[in-house]
Amino acid sequence: MTLLVLGLSGPVLATGPAHAAGPDIGRPADAPLRAAFDAAAQRYDVPRDLLVALGYAETRLDGHGGQPSASNGYGIMHLTSNPQVRTLDEAATLTRLDRQTLRTDPAANVTGAAAVLRSYADRAGLTAAQRADIDHWYGPIVRYGGANGPALDRLYADTVYDLLASGLTAPGTGLAVQARPVTPERGELAGVAAPGTGDVGTMSTDYGPAAWVPASTSNYTVSSRPSSYRINYIVIHVTQGSYSSAINWFQNPAAQVSAHYTFRSSDGAVTQSVREKDIAWHAGNWTYNTQSIGIEHEGYVDNPAWFTDTMYRASAALTRTLADRYGIPKDRTRIIGHNQVPGATHTDPGPNWNWNYYMQLVTGSGSTTGTGTVNTEGSSLNVRSGPGTGYSIVGSVADGAVVTIYCQTTGTTVTGTYGTSNIWDRIGTGRYISDAYVLTGHDGFIPGGPRC
Structure with a gap:
């Protein structure tokens, strides 16, 4: 040994012995981001912990060097500019900061998000007393997410409130949220089932564990596979965004992209957006689109913390099922990354994806x-x-x-x-x-x- x-x-x-120097909570190097959240919360009278939980749900407080997400969202607060969600544009109007600064400067990004949330609270008629109660911010959080329909609205906002309930620590940022009881005022969404929850909802007819939230018909091609096209590949993707934002993006007619399945990092929950018989637009190569199932995984390629053991296991269970169903060999010639598709311009799932472990789970080999x-x-x-x-x-x-x-x-x-x-x-x-x-x-x- x-x-x-x-x-x-x-x-x-x-x-x-005492701890050596390291990225512990409260070190002076962490102060700027803490100060940014404190200042933005005070300036716009938005609960500070709500802002932190929102940013953590969107990006785990990682601005990814100013690079956009798949849905064109920027910064740790995922300020977005696309045909459906325009929080970046609203932030620019409200704060009078230019878009480049809002996209790339963390403090400005937080300020912009706080300004947008406060504007949504004002439109919802929240009084000063209600603004002081974090449970009354459910509606503004829903609006910030810009989801396509009640089920995704509920999924998006519940993710934020679940973080408030459980508490969170973001090492290297100096930020933490203490756990607390929450009873969000969901209003008309109270009776709506969110995808991937234990509530009664629409489930997939292709794969039992999956919820069903269909993509826009503008984002995939109706087919009759495997009779029309043989399914030969499973393509692994990373969303470059959050679970709810990826599912929501597939519902946006302007996206021109979709995947069959999407997995959540925290618990391995899965949502199906395109039927297996139909052709999702995920590979960037029509031949591969016609012959493959596309599986998205919540996260960013440059941050391995998103690739949890729970998500690996849940995804591998689906891949194993699909391989058995369609006679796809369980090897790396047929279970491939998006970056392996001929002509691909994407790098996902990237170097942090553990292919050895994933394939062990798919094949049932190894410890x-x-x-x-x-x-x-x-x-x-x-x-x-x-x-x-x-x-x-x-x-x-x-x-x-x-x-x-x-x-x-x-x-x-x-x-x-x-x-x-x-x-x-x-x-x-x-x-x-x-x-x-x-x-x-x-x-x-x-x-x-x-x-x-």
Whole structure:
């Protein structure tokens, strides 16, 4: 057995040396973004935590270097300009900031979103007392999302309020939202079922676990596959946006794009937008469109945090079902990324997509979990709610304990018993420990093991 030489930014022991420098919540380098949210919330009388939760739902507070999402949204607040959603244009009018600044400057982006939300609150007739109650902002949040219909309206706004209920921490930003009880004023949406929820709703007739939210008929071609075209490929995509925004974009007649299925990062929920018999416009190559099923995954290609173990498993279950149904070989010649389609101009799913793990799940080969032994030389090891020292402590494991590692990811760097490492091991739902204190028998990531 080899010792792990992996890491984090200082030990995460419940007792022992202090943390070394790392992206912990509250460090001075994090102050500008915190200050931007505080200032925008105060200026426009919008609840600060609501703004943070909205940005996290849209982008996980990652501006992606000013590059647009698939639906032409920009910045950490996803200010958007397309034929259906014009929050970027509204922000420019309300703040008198130019569009380039709103697209690329984080503080301006937050300010623009706050201005737009306040304008929606005013149009909804919210009084000062109602603005102080976060539950009254459900309607303005719905309007900010600009969804196509009640089911997606409910999905979009519920995502924000679910984050308020559960709380969140965004390492490297200095931002956190404490969990709280929420009872949003949903109004006429109270009786509407959101896609992918446990409520009664329209489900897919092609794939049992999927909700059904059809794309605009302007965005796909009606067909009679597999009799009209043999289905030979499954194409893996990344949305470059949120789950709800991708499904909503497929419903926009101006999009001229669609996919058969879309998966959510947090829980692996799936929505179908185009019937398998029909031709979705996803590959950028007509021949491949006619012969393939397109599967989108919530996230951005440059941020591996979106590619959760739950989403990998849920997506692989669908891919395995499709391969069996249509006789598609379960290999990388027929299960391909968008970037492998001839003539493709897209790079998704990108270098952070773990093809080895995904194909193991599809084929049922290889180990999908690992084990490790905690070695802290006598102290208890902190269990964090996420992969980093900036996340809250949610428990501890004893020295010498054997843990099941469900997946591994990267986070802040820690120096521990086995050296310095930025690898974190997920040992349960929302439970992570530093791999610098865990003996797995391997240097680096567990070979063939799952990535979170």
